[in-house]
Amino acid sequence: MSSATEDKNILARWWGALKRPSTRYAAGSLLGAGVVAGIVLWGGFNTAMEATNTEQFCISCHEMEENVYREYQNTIHYSNRSGVRATCPDCHVPKEWTHKMVRKIQASNELWHKMLGTIDTPEKFEGKRLKMAQSVWHSMQKTDSRECRNCHEFDSMDYTKQGRRGRAQHIEGFDAGKTCIDCHKGIAHSLPAMVEVDPSAVMGDGKRHR
Amino acid sequence: MNKSLVLGGVLVIGLLGTTAVCAADPAPLRGDGDIWSSTDVVQWQDRDPIPRDYVQQPPMVPHTVEGYTVNLKVNKCLTCHSWANYKEKKATKISQTHFSDREGNDLANVSARRYFCSQCHTPQADAKPLVENLFQPLPAISNR
Numbered sequence: 001m002s003s004a005t006e007d008k009n010i011l012a013r014w015w016g017a018l019k020r021p022s023t024r025y026a027a028g029s030l031l032g033a034g035v036v037a038g039i040v041l042w043g044g045f046n047t048a049m050e051a052t053n054t055e056q057f058c059i060s061c062h063e064m065e066e067n068v069y070r071e072y073q074n075t076i077h078y079s080n081r082s083g084v085r086a087t088c089p090d091c092h093v094p095k096e097w098t099h100k101m102v103r104k105i106q107a108s109n110e111l112w113h114k115m116l117g118t119i120d121t122p123e124k125f126e127g128k129r130l131k132m133a134q135s136v137w138h139s140m141q142k143t144d145s146r147e148c149r150n151c152h153e154f155d156s157m158d159y160t161k162q163g164r165r166g167r168a169q170h171i172e173g174f175d176a177g178k179t180c181i182d183c184h185k186g187i188a189h190s191l192p193a194m195v196e197v198d199p200s201a202v203m204g205d206g207k208r209h210r
Numbered sequence: 211m212n213k214s215l216v217l218g219g220v221l222v223i224g225l226l227g228t229t230a231v232c233a234a235d236p237a238p239l240r241g242d243g244d245i246w247s248s249t250d251v252v253q254w255q256d257r258d259p260i261p262r263d264y265v266q267q268p269p270m271v272p273h274t275v276e277g278y279t280v281n282l283k284v285n286k287c288l289t290c291h292s293w294a295n296y297k298e299k300k301a302t303k304i305s306q307t308h309f310s311d312r313e314g315n316d317l318a319n320v321s322a323r324r325y326f327c328s329q330c331h332t333p334q335a336d337a338k339p340l341v342e343n344l345f346q347p348l349p350a351i352s353n354r
Contacts, residue, residue, distance in 0.1 A: 163274075186284070193282075193284065200288060204318065204320045
């Protein structure tokens with residue numbers, strides 16, 4: 001009881017001090033201190049944001065390094081003729097600030113499951129692969145594949161430089177209002193068992209039709 | 211003489227010997243040619259269906275298949291060539307023969323023995339044949 005009153009007193013004193021103009025410090029010093037504190041806090045925030053936005057940080061978790069990172073190393077987004085590489089955050093973290101913050105906050109769920117060990121073995125990872133893949137596909141469909149379009153913009157495509165199949169399907173797909181991920185699934189990581197997504201494109205179970 | 215000195219001497223000699231062995235490159239199985247120079251082989255990209263040369267020849271793949279996965283979980287080829295998808299993707303559909311098991315039963319989906327496409331269907335490259343080939347396609351199925 002007494003400690004609660006004390007707490008209230010401390011809070012009240014702080015609040016009082018914040019409300020009253022300072023009589024001890026010059027406005028200039030307060031402003032200066034505020035500016036310095038602002039730079040340090042914002043700089044620190046930004047540095048932490050940048051540090052958690054590197055491939056090195058992503059693959060510091062073995063769940064990422066041993067599964068999706070190794071799969072990605074066999075794909076064109078890792079190694080290609082012109083040497084332009086898209087790393088984890090290029091595709092999985094939005095560039096624009098607001099969306100980036102939203103994604104960073106959502107990532108706390110990933111930290112939680114890291115602690116729970118939800119996907120800490122290859123078997124567990126495989127068991128959750130469809131669910132995780134569908135979640136990424138879904139969010140990319142919602143944003144019209146925003147992260148793809150940071151590099152691949154429909155309007156910048158020269159159809160005459162594309163292969164026949166690509167040209168035909170791109171034109172048709174864009175006309176139908178499709179977005180990149182609608183067709184380009186599994187281009188950077190192994191696909192999950194697709195039996196629920198497209199039962200016609202998986203190994204049959206050897207059973208006759210009943 | 212100091213024991214460790216002897217040991218150190220032996221180690222140094224051993225290391226030198228290893229280096230000498232490593233320095234002598236084994237003769238490469240490919241011969242002396244430069245393996246890094248690029249070849250003139252060009253993968254065929256997106257052509258019309260390639261005419262067949264004999265009866266029951268598996269059709270060849272007239273496009274590149276780089277990065278196309280076929281494993282127990284998924285078959286990239288079938289995302290276009292399956293009966294459910296071929297119309298939308300304007301692709302050739304897999305033949306009905308792919309649905310029968312070795313007893314001749316018609317199955318509800320692609321048979322395991324016909325599932326791994328590239329065992330029979332291969333992409334083509336514009337490469338010079340290594341040996342002369344006098345094979346003539348059957349006139350009845352080829353107008354070449």
